[in-house]
Amino acid sequence: MSALVEAVGLTRYFEIGRGQRVHAVEDVSLAVAPREIVGLVGESGSGKSTFGKTLLGLYRKTAGTVRYRGESLPDRYAPADFRRLAKKMQMIFQDPYSSLNPRMTVAEIIGEGLRLHTDLPKTEINRRVAAWLDQVGLTGDHGSRYPHEFSGGQRQRIGIARAMILEPEFVVCDEPVSALDVSVQAQVVNLLGELKESLGLTLLFIAHDLSMVRHVSDRMAVMYLGSLVEVGAADEIYFEPKHPYTELLVGSNPEPDPETERNRDSTAIRGEIPSPVNVPPGCRFAGRCPKVMDVCHEVTPELIPLRDAERQVACHLYT
Ligand code: SF4
Numbered sequence: 001m002s003a004l005v006e007a008v009g010l011t012r013y014f015e016i017g018r019g020q021r022v023h024a025v026e027d028v029s030l031a032v033a034p035r036e037i038v039g040l041v042g043e044s045g046s047g048k049s050t051f052g053k054t055l056l057g058l059y060r061k062t063a064g065t066v067r068y069r070g071e072s073l074p075d076r077y078a079p080a081d082f083r084r085l086a087k088k089m090q091m092i093f094q095d096p097y098s099s100l101n102p103r104m105t106v107a108e109i110i111g112e113g114l115r116l117h118t119d120l121p122k123t124e125i126n127r128r129v130a131a132w133l134d135q136v137g138l139t140g141d142h143g144s145r146y147p148h149e150f151s152g153g154q155r156q157r158i159g160i161a162r163a164m165i166l167e168p169e170f171v172v173c174d175e176p177v178s179a180l181d182v183s184v185q186a187q188v189v190n191l192l193g194e195l196k197e198s199l200g201l202t203l204l205f206i207a208h209d210l211s212m213v214r215h216v217s218d219r220m221a222v223m224y225l226g227s228l229v230e231v232g233a234a235d236e237i238y239f240e241p242k243h244p245y246t247e248l249l250v251g252s253n254p255e256p257d258p259e260t261e262r263n264r265d266s267t268a269i270r271g272e273i274p275s276p277v278n279v280p281p282g283c284r285f286a287g288r289c290p291k292v293m294d295v296c297h298e299v300t301p302e303l304i305p306l307r308d309a310e311r312q313v314a315c316h317l318y319t
Pocket of ligand 1: 243244245283284285286287289290291292293296301314315316317
């Protein structure tokens with residue numbers, strides 16, 4: 001199936017002076033098919049959010065290409081292009097506390113995109129705002145209140161309604177539940193899963209909690225220090241991880257179900273993720289890998305197909 005959104009060799013560096021730069025995203029290629037949810041997982045500092053923002057054009061790419069329905073997107077958008085694409089590609093942000101304007105009512109926040117990007121009359125905007133409040137489990141009364149009057153889970157529902165009201169085809173969900181209490185995380189993830197089914201959405205779901213992402217994702221991509229190290233069907237990645245980093249990431253992730261958790265090996269990843277300013281040569285995971293070999297310090301492993309094109313891994317154990 002042809003991709004709805006595709007990154008090809010996408011790279012994003014941040015210049016930080018004195019000739020140094022942060023290698024936030026390095027040569028990442030990832031395609032997302034229509035109506036597919038791809039979970040992008042990895043520790044904090046692995047470049048996941050930067051990849052999502054670069055994909056949507058919120059950060060200017062350093063190199064590579066982003067294709068939307070086969071069309072290469074420009075580095076700089078003309079206003080008309082931006083208006084067209086902003087409707088089709090949306091982002092739900094990590095922090096529901098800082099991403100909502102505290103001086104706007106909830107109805108104004110949710111309807112803002114329609115006011116900016118469409119010519120709809122006010123009555124129609126109000127009608128759609130009311131419908132979306134209902135769709136995300138809030139009531140019409142909530143529309144006249146301000147963000148500080150809501151819990152974290154409710155604020156994230158407001159953020160979801162704000163993104164979805166534009167009827168986007170592709171949504172990047174940037175750690176949408178990591179700032180929320182565990183008790184409401186599953187509710188918000190389930191809401192996104194339901195919206196995906198009812199609206200035919202395509203999602204890139206960025207998270208560090210693999211067990212949560214697995215439940216909603218068709219495929220998962222594992223990112224380490226700006227590069228993809230493993231891609232495959234979500235259950236295969238979770239139950240049969242191949243890359244040593246994925247194995248450790250899965251092992252260090254608590255299972256919500258106590259019975260499953262008791263029967264799993266729990267393994268911590270030793271050491272810290274290296275600085276993306278001084279990226280080590282060879283395999284980026286070599287300094288923390290329990291299976292490291294001499295070649296790993298010298299040669300960078302390519303992301304290659306394992307059994308079929310669907311399952312890819314970047315590790316010398318498989319070359
Ligand atoms: Fe470990 Fe080497 Fe594989 Fe990197 S390439 S993950 S260091 S075995």
